[in-house]
Amino acid sequence: MTLRTGLVSGDRHLSNEQMDERVRGAAVGLSKLGVEPGATVALLLRNDFAFLEATLAAQRLGAYAVPINWHFKAEEVGYILEDSAAKVLVAHADLLADIAHAVPAEVTVLAVATPQDVLQAYRIAADKGAVPAGVEDWDAWILTHDPALAAAPRSSDSMIYTSGTTGRPKAVRRQPPTPEQAAKVVAMRTMVYGFEPGMRSAMSAPMYHSAPNSYSINAARQNGFLMLLPRFDPEVLLQTIEQEKLTHLFMVPTMFVRLTKLPAEVRARYDVSSMRFIIHAGAPCPPDVKEAMIDWFGPIIHEFYGGTESGPALYCTAEEWLAHRGTVGRVIDETTVQVITDDGRVAKTGETGEIFMRIHYYPDFTYHNQDEKRREIDRDGLITCGDVGYFDADGYLYICDRKRDMVIVGGVNIYPAEIEAALAAMPGVRDCAVFGIPDAEYGEALIALVQPLEAGTVTAEAVRAYLKTRIADYKVPRQIEFRAELPREDSGKIFKRVLREPYWRDAKRAV
Known part of the structure; x- marks a missing residue:
């Protein structure tokens, strides 16, 4: 054919x-x-x-x-x-x-x-x-x-508007590259995205988002095949892989979750052996979900970490991830990444702090018409996307959570992403969101909003029992509620701000 x-x-x-x-x-x-x-x-x-x-x-x-x-x-x-x-x-x-x-x-x-x-x-x-x-x-x-x-x-480059926790979105306006910078950026994207001439790909994530935008624009330049899908449907994607013999894909973890939740007989119906390279980013991926994808597609599931402002500063192959379960990767060439503690120190191995980074050949940027906002995220020439994490002894980075999403319960810092990753692997759970709500005694308490695969098949007691076998008891949410749907963007990211708002509306404080 x-x-x-x-x-x-x-x-x-x-x-x-x-x-x-x-x-x-x-x-x-x-x-x-x-x-x-x-x-x-x-x-x-x-x-x-x-x-x-x-x-x-x-x-x-x-x-x-x-x-x-x-x-x-x-x-x-x-x-x-x-x-x-x-x-x-x-x-x-x-x-x-x-x-x-x-x-x-x-x-x-x-x-x-x-x-x-x-x-x-x-x-x-x-x-x-x-x-x-x-x-x-x-x-x-x-x-x-x-x-x-x-x-x-x-x-x-595209000028992407990023949404913050408050106020208007900010536009990341990057300086025009020099010829040397442009060549290095092309080489970096080729490595991270796994691009090769004649590759066959598809895009179902919305291209107004930064990573899908960059991937699609550059995939279209590979003189191969690119199918644009109006939205993500897990079985439609499998059909497309088989029919068009796709070789490369960009995905986000929510897509992995929806693919792995398909019935076994549906997954077995499609031939995905043409696939050679899948890159994912955009949100933390539950380790159990990523392992299931690697078991299914083989060791072709790679990952990068970075934001619209920073670019993909870290990268890891499937093999590296399997040897360092849960990592988002190691620092790529000509890049500096530092973890900074709350008291301003460069963190030691295993010590948690805010992540600052810079790809040195990536053209610098400002927030269009908001230079002061650019200065707020800068530390000695490095910039932060607001994430919290730590390096292991081998130089692999692990993300704990967004700094703004951290919940402080009675003086103890708790990172919801860890709880969400554990809960996402529970049978019968389609998706979940964990965040802090006001508590008169402890300042904040944890709540989990759970979207089950089918209504009535999961109980709050079962959720607590499941989590207690996987995380410390103090991390198990005190309050558990169920939702038929969770509000989300087309990319699959949950609108956690929308979920938090009703609980904090009358609290007269934000944290």
Whole structure:
């Protein structure tokens, strides 16, 4: 069987040559709209060809693509358009109706007809997907520009807005790389992502997130095969691996959990032997889940650790992880990572503290229009993403939790991620979230919100009994509640802030 190459989304296909031609045409068109080096092009798009076309065209001009979380309300979208000073907004047609009034008058809008696979995945009425009257159609617009007129390509990165615990999202605006920096970044990403020419991949995580964004953009440059899936479905992914003979994937731990929760007969139905390299990041992975994935797919499950600001500063192979269960990796070349204690010391082996890091050839960044926020996370040239962890004697890093998620119960520091990892492995549990709630005596108490596979199959008593065999008694949540669903982003990350808010609303304090 001859395998197709290029980009696929639903029943649509673009060859790599067609994709390159459309990107060059879009770059010519964006240049005519005033997009120049350092300018910004905003994207309000789900996973679709246009996302990659607009991003690659902007980067070709030395401009910044600014992907916007399409779940945002009009006011939030409007804030990002104004804050980023976007010249152009490229948006799916069905999303425009609700946010059009928030688009600044100086922003040129290009509408993308919402494709059928996206309409079906999100149960959107077919008539909502058409480009509205009076708005420029992205596909038709590209064809009006001669790709042969495209200037020599420049280099830039996406400008990703990161959401904090409070306030507005902040944009990570990275300086343009020197040729030497650009070459080293390409080599680093090739190693971490496992890229190789002709690789065959798929992306189901939302590309407005930092790691899926970087992976997809660079995977599209490998002259192989890339399928864009509108959202993650575990069995659909297995079908895609078998049918398209995929070789490479980026995933997040929630995807692993959902894959391993599939019935054994479903998992056995699909041939995944074509897979050669899976990289995961974005959240702590329960060790039992990762072991199950390695048992299933083989020792091809690799991991990196870093944030939007830092880049992937640490990396570990499946073999390294099996020898150092629970690690997120060792420091990559030309990178400094330090664990800093609360009293400002560099931590000793096994001692916990906040993690600071810097890839020395990675172009520096600031938070767009918020330089003071950039200074807040800096320590002697190293930056923190707010995580807490420690190094073992072999130089492998382990993450305890987010610094802001740490719960202090009667003066004892407790890291919910450890409890969540243990609970996620319990039979009958689909997912969980552990956090602190106000307690008059101890300051905070632990609560676990548990999403069972089936209602009524898991009890609070069973949860406590299970956890007591795996973690210290003082770490077992005092309060256990059950939820049919837990609020989460498309990436699978749980909105813990949303879960915490009702419990702290009347407490007159935040911790």
